[in-house]
Amino acid sequence: MKTNGHERVIDVTDLRRVYGGGFEAVRGITFSVGQGELFALLGTNGAGKTSTVEVLEGLAAPAGGQVRVLGHDPYGERAAVRPRIGVMLQEGGFPSELTVAETVRMWAGCTSGARPAQEALELVGLVKRSGVRVKQLSGGEKRRLDLALALLGRPEVLFLDEPTTGLDAEGRQGTWELVRELRDQGTTVLLTTHYLEEAEDLADRLAILHEGRIAATGTPAEVTAAQPSRISFELPEGYFPGDLPPLAELGVTGHETTGRTVRLRTNELQRTATGLLVWAERARVELRGLDVRSASLEEAFLQIAREASGVTGGSVGDGRPEMAASASGAKVERGTTK
Template sequence: MRDPVIQVEGLRCSYGDFEAVRGVDFEVARGELFGLLGTNGAGKTTTLEAVEGLRRTSGGVVRVLGADPLADRRAIRPRIGIMLQDSGFPADLTVAEMVAFWRETSSRTSDADAAIEALDLGHRRDVRIKQLSGGERRRLDLLLATLGGPEVLFLDEPTTGLDPESRLRVWEVVRGLLANGTTIVLTTHYLEEAEALAERIAIMHRGRIAVAGRVADVLARQPARIGFDVPAGFDVGVLPMLSGDVVHEPSGRVEVRTAELQRDLGDLLDWARADGRVLTGLRANHASLDDVFHAVRADGKAVSR
């Protein structure tokens, strides 16, 4: 791995007798966006808090920028940005007042006005935080976390509550930070967000990492899908020989799950053309992270690394 700035080895975290994180290992390279995902109760948030220096660990080693994020917090904190799920900022301050206050507490120089405009809050600068919409508060959270350009940025559910247009605006900001060399750790429940932004991901399940790797490689481990509608009484036996599994659903839809998407799709289209058939509702797509999550839940243990 190129110049890792985050290193996690054998991380363990417990709540009394319950071990929430059970030996987690991963690294994050300088300048990449790493997606840390997880099924419900997987230990993802606990892991993130340990890496951010907000929680004591029960075992293992965590290093951020070469230092312990908890023990060396005074040295590390000025170099990182953290966007929490719930910031809890003073409700009676205006956007401009909150940004000015935050800027005064930071050792990083920043252009507050440019930051406000970048996240489309210029027209709300004199509005009190308690009067902002949920989406506007999330954009303010991101603004403060990124003020001054931190070397490492932790984004915990950054687009929760945002409309599609605002979500795309946040994605643009994140991509701009990456282009400037910021290292980013992202957690999100929006799997399409991780798929669109992350270079590598790790998916946690029951306190361990179940799947990890480059996004393209992780998706390639799951079968692609071809689907189309058929009339009542259709006999799937007339279909051409395909390498994938053919499932005739009660709804009247046929789905082919295959590791050879191009070959099976080509054979299917050739057959339909020769037989004079129109495949209505035809869709063909590679696996998504949602498919990977379903596989992790169904398997119940680490499935690939």
């Protein structure tokens, strides 16, 4: 079987994860990841991201559904899967008194076909810190050490759970570049992150989880394109909203006015912007403060979360994902990704 032309490496079908007391953290999700793809799982805290990844890593058994990684059950056939994957957890538990180099060598002794410790440290930029005790590392450096250990076994599948938390901008960019290189070399990567810019920059495809269900899935561009673009400007002196050309004819789907500032929403950005600028040219007026932009992944994420909760504005509350589909290719659906 293939996903987007790639052989499937991760297959998740109707996955459920239930904790003690009957709390259902993952409520029947389905998705797949192809070989050499980078797939991002997004969602607010408690959406079910880590609960899903732990099942894929073989750290927990599903309460229902089926999971396959590299063709095997990662929990029931752990011995067949574990040597071929790399795992970077949200928090590592390193012996604080060991140095960085000692930690990597210790971990390498437990890893099949481990790459040299020096090579692993070079990948994450920690060579100069190899003699420093773990307890003296910054939070960002500890995350880089986590990544070095995940890469020791040259994994075919790499699980990254919040990999850049605590990193500064330079460290984050360096990690992104390394992850891109690994993907380009054929490594399959499943990433969870709270940094939407990270997912937008890195992911081939993504899924947005909400309350244990998949609320939307597709490429970053597809998910973003499902949301309206925005145009804002100041009305010229002496003009009023009624002086503008008929907004419906410009493809405007919604608008609001605050003082002299007009904000338009549109699913046809080029058509709307062109019509507006042609009108301004013919009227010989300047549209001050003109701002034309497509929706960002952050805006799409927040809107999808609101829609999934049945909230039309403001903060995200309790609720259930609504069925919908976008002509852009992004899917918003209840419980499954196809």
